[in-house]
Amino acid sequence: MLLSDRRIPKTQEELVKRIDHTVLKPEEGFQAINRAIEETEKYGFRALVIPPWAVKEAAGISRAKIATVISFPLGHDPIDLKKVQVERAVGDGASEVDVVINIMAALSGRLEYINREIVELTSFAHSMGAGIKFILETGSLNAELIASISKMVAEAGGDFVKTSTGFGSRGASIEDILIIRKAVGEKQGIKASGGIRTGLQALLMFAAGADILGASGSIRIMKEYPQALSEFKV
C-alpha cells in the first residue's frame, strides 16, 4: 500500500499539532517572526522554527515550543562546531534543533563521516534535553543515499528525518517520504519540509508517511485542509 490514512490528521486540532510553523527566509524580516509567534500561540502549531540569532529574543516573548536550524542550509560546518551551535541554541531557549547533514560530505561518498555526525549530534542534543531532526536535502541526493542516511538517523535515535531546507533545488516530494518511510520502518519520525503550501500537498505528505511537516504558509494549509480531506481522503 503506497498511501495510507494511518498518519492523516482528521481534525484541525490534530493538524496544527503536526505543523512546525516556520520563518527562515531573510526577506521575511523579524516582523514575520513576530507575526508567526502570534499565529503559533493562536492556532497551537506544534512549534515555531526560526533562525538561530532570533531564538533568544523570541523565547523572551513567547511560550511556544521553539526550534531552530543548525548549519543551515548547507550543513558544511565541522561536527564540533555544529555541537557548539546546538549548545547555544538550547541555551537561548530552543527545545529542538533541525541540523543539516554535511551535504558535500554525503555527495563525496564520506558516509562514515555522516554517520559520525548523526551519532554524535543526536547524543549531544539528547544530553541537553533537546529533540533533534536531521535535514537531508533530498533534492541533492539520490534514492540510495536518502535511504541509507535515513537509516543512520533511525539507528542513532534521531527524533526525525527531515527532507529539505526550502533553499535547495526543490522541496519535499511524495517519493522522498515513501523512500524514507520504507527505509526506517513505522516508528521513526519523519518531517516533510520545503515547498509545502497547500492543504492537498499536506494531506499527501501525511498519507505517504510523514508525521509532521514544516511550512511558512501554515494558515493557508490549515484553511484548505478540511476540503482536501473531504475530497481526497485516502
Place this chain on the structure above:
Amino acid sequence: MLLSDRRIPKTQEELVKRIDHTVLKPEEGFQAINRAIEETEKYGFRALVIPPWAVKEAAGISRAKIATVISFPLGHDPIDLKKVQVERAVGDGASEVDVVINIMAALSGRLEYINREIVELTSFAHSMGAGIKFILETGSLNAELIASISKMVAEAGGDFVKTSTGFGSRGASIEDILIIRKAVGEKQGIKASGGIRTGLQALLMFAAGADILGASGSIRIMKEYPQALSEFKV
C-alpha cells in the same frame, strides 16, 4: 567616470593574484576541492575558498592561502557564534574569513545590530591575524542598504566588502560594484562574487571598481581574459 582602468589587471600574473578560486557548492564534492587545490598551486590564484569543514584537511595538503565562509549563506547566527566559527576556521588553517552579514537583521532595519556585528568581528578576526570580508548579498538589499553597510565595513576596517554568496537570487552586478565603490572611496577593498563566469564579466567588475573577485570557473576566466582585455579595454 563610471568605468576606469586603474584596477584592471594587465597580465595573467596580475589577474590570478586577483582571483579567489572557490568551491562551495555541495554538489561539487570534495574531489572539486582537491582539484582546486592543484589549480590554485599551479596557476597562483590569490586564495582558495572552501567550506569550513574542509579547511583542516585542505590546509594539511596545500600551502595555498585558504579562506573560508562563516554563517554561509544566510548569516543568521548570533554574533558570538560567528566569532566561534572564525576562531575555529583560523585554528584549522584559514587566513581569511568571508562572513555573511545577518541579512534578515539588515532587512528588518536593525542596522545598529549589523554595525555591531561588523565592528566586533573585524576586531576579532584581526586580533587572530586573519583577514576579513563581509558578504552583503546585494541581490537581497536595495542600493541605500548596500551603500550604508559598505560604509560600516570601511569604517570598521574590514578588509573587503564582498557582494554575494552565489546562493542568493542573483550574483554580483556592475551596479553593485559602482554603488559600493562610490560609498567607500578608493582605498577600501571590494570583492565581486557570484555568477562571474567569463573573462569579459571579470574585466567589467575590475573596471567598475572591484579589487578582487571570487569564482568557481577561474580557469575559464583566466583563458578568456586576454581576449576580453584586447577587445574591450576601457
